[in-house]
Amino acid sequence: MNQTSERNWAGNYRYSAPIAHPTTVDEVQQLVAAAPQVRALGSRHSFNAIADSPGTLVALDLVDDAIVIDPGALSVEVSGGATYGTLAVELQRQGYALHNLASLPHISVAGAIATGTHGSGDRNGSLATAVRALEIVTGSGDLLRVSRETTPDFAGMVVALGALGIVTRVTLDIQPTFAVRQFVYENLPWGEVLQHFDAVMGSAYSVSLFTNWLGENVDQAWVKSRGGDYAGESEFFGGTAATLGRHPLPGISAVNCTEQFGVSGPWSERLAHFRLAFTPSNGDELQSEYHVPREHAVAAIEAMRTLSARIAPLLLVGEVRSIAADDLWLSPNFERAGVALHFTWKPEQAAVEALLPAVEAALAPFAVRPHWGKLFQTDAKTLAASFPRLDDFRALVDRLDPAGKFRNDFLERTVFGRART
Numbered sequence: 001m002n003q004t005s006e007r008n009w010a011g012n013y014r015y016s017a018p019i020a021h022p023t024t025v026d027e028v029q030q031l032v033a034a035a036p037q038v039r040a041l042g043s044r045h046s047f048n049a050i051a052d053s054p055g056t057l058v059a060l061d062l063v064d065d066a067i068v069i070d071p072g073a074l075s076v077e078v079s080g081g082a083t084y085g086t087l088a089v090e091l092q093r094q095g096y097a098l099h100n101l102a103s104l105p106h107i108s109v110a111g112a113i114a115t116g117t118h119g120s121g122d123r124n125g126s127l128a129t130a131v132r133a134l135e136i137v138t139g140s141g142d143l144l145r146v147s148r149e150t151t152p153d154f155a156g157m158v159v160a161l162g163a164l165g166i167v168t169r170v171t172l173d174i175q176p177t178f179a180v181r182q183f184v185y186e187n188l189p190w191g192e193v194l195q196h197f198d199a200v201m202g203s204a205y206s207v208s209l210f211t212n213w214l215g216e217n218v219d220q221a222w223v224k225s226r227g228g229d230y231a232g233e234s235e236f237f238g239g240t241a242a243t244l245g246r247h248p249l250p251g252i253s254a255v256n257c258t259e260q261f262g263v264s265g266p267w268s269e270r271l272a273h274f275r276l277a278f279t280p281s282n283g284d285e286l287q288s289e290y291h292v293p294r295e296h297a298v299a300a301i302e303a304m305r306t307l308s309a310r311i312a313p314l315l316l317v318g319e320v321r322s323i324a325a326d327d328l329w330l331s332p333n334f335e336r337a338g339v340a341l342h343f344t345w346k347p348e349q350a351a352v353e354a355l356l357p358a359v360e361a362a363l364a365p366f367a368v369r370p371h372w373g374k375l376f377q378t379d380a381k382t383l384a385a386s387f388p389r390l391d392d393f394r395a396l397v398d399r400l401d402p403a404g405k406f407r408n409d410f411l412e413r414t415v416f417g418r419a420r421t
């Protein structure tokens with residue numbers, strides 16, 4: 001097994017642990033059983049230390065990624081290391097679909113669900129809400145199979161931050177394939193958007209607003225329509241239909257973005273913002289994202305607009321998305337429909353980290369919860385207050401990982417509330 005020390009996708013974090021690449025689940029089991037400390041590493045798209053381990057990291061990229069569809073059960077089983085892009089292509093080839101995708105299709109399935117990764121859409125839960133069953137290599141090296149139907153505490157095992165073991169297989173809900181049409185609008189007056197916020201976000205299957213938080217206009221709205229729920233107009237809440245293909249970042253070619261102008265196409269080629277065929281190299285960006293309950297969305301957006309003079313110099317682009325409520329203990333959408341305020345930052349980590357406390361303080365009145373895989377400064381006490389099942393999750397970790405094999409500094413700091421080691 002090849003073992004090297006490497007960086008995450010953004011290049012802002014160097015894993016302290018060497019990375020093992022087992023080729024079978026059996027090898028994963030042996031490796032975990034023998035290792036004093038170990039954790040899973042996905043496609044490395046997180047921006048913080050969440051994946052790291054004081055021992056060894058296990059990547060599943062060389063493990064058999066067979067995709068097994070059960071048409072009767074409307075489910076698909078896939079390796080935890082598979083990417084959503086690969087899965088989406090195969091599902092579409094066989095006439096099936098997932099309910100949603102994140103902005104980028106290159107992210108691993110197990111890594112995405114471990115952090116509550118989401119797309120947009122008032123009726124779309126995060127990607128983790130599609131998880132029906134998991135196969136997990138636990139600290140003893142044994143295989144544990146858990147499912148939504150039969151396992152008590154399953155709702156604590158899905159968005160699990162890698163703390164319960166290595167997820168080797170994931171079973172997801174699927175549905176018959178569907179077509180999506182994507183429309184892009186520009187320069188929507190904030191006044192109009194905020195006055196009709198529910199109508200804006202609910203106008204189609206998935207809606208994203210792109211903004212630099214400055215000025216009086218939302219830069220772009222990306223509206224993804226399913227089954228004719230939105231027909232496309234020349235105007236959208238005071239914004240006008242884009243006449244050229246648009247990238248979320250001003251001045252960047254749209255060649256890598258999914259098809260726009262309302263051209264109908266499969267869900268697999270429209271729900272993400274970026275094309276699968278576009279292979280991003282290491283990213284020159286950082287990200288943070290904060291979830292607020294839907295009823296506070298407008299006030300939270302206003303708070304970010306008030307901070308725009310401090311945010312904008314460090315920002316590449318911001319995005320506003322909506323997500324349905326779920327019952328997953330550590331999900332930012334646990335028991336509340338929410339709106340996510342996303343920040344793609346310039347790769348200036350020290351300056352971004354210096355600004356985050358101000359962003360978090362401005363959002364604090366709105367029961368904010370951070371995205372686990374992005375940059376945030378929220379302390380354990382605040383996290384414990386905002387995730388009501390955190391105590392139950394701690395107990396679950398203690399029960400399934402009594403030796404603490406899957407613990408790391410990030411978990412100690414955020415979930416367990418202990419100082420850095």
Ligand SMILES: Cc1cc2nc3c(=O)[nH]c(=O)nc-3n(C[C@H](O)[C@H](O)[C@H](O)COP(=O)(O)OP(=O)(O)OC[C@H]3O[C@@H](n4cnc5c(N)ncnc54)[C@H](O)[C@@H]3O)c2cc1C
Pocket residue numbers: 009010039040041042043044045046047050051060080081101102103104107108109110111112113114115116117118119161162163165166167168283287371373374
């Ligand atoms: C360009 C870009 C676009 C993004 N777009 C979105 C978006 O649209 N929406 C959104 O919500 N987020 C988005 N993210 C964030 C990203 O989805 C999350 O950080 C996600 O966790 C990354 O998955 P990964 O496979 O890269 O996981 P990693 O970063 O490798 O690991 C993240 C966590 O998952 C755990 N994990 C990974 N694999 C396994 C496994 N097999 N078993 C158990 N645990 C595992 C790790 O231990 C770690 O705790 C984006 C990130 C980037 C870089």
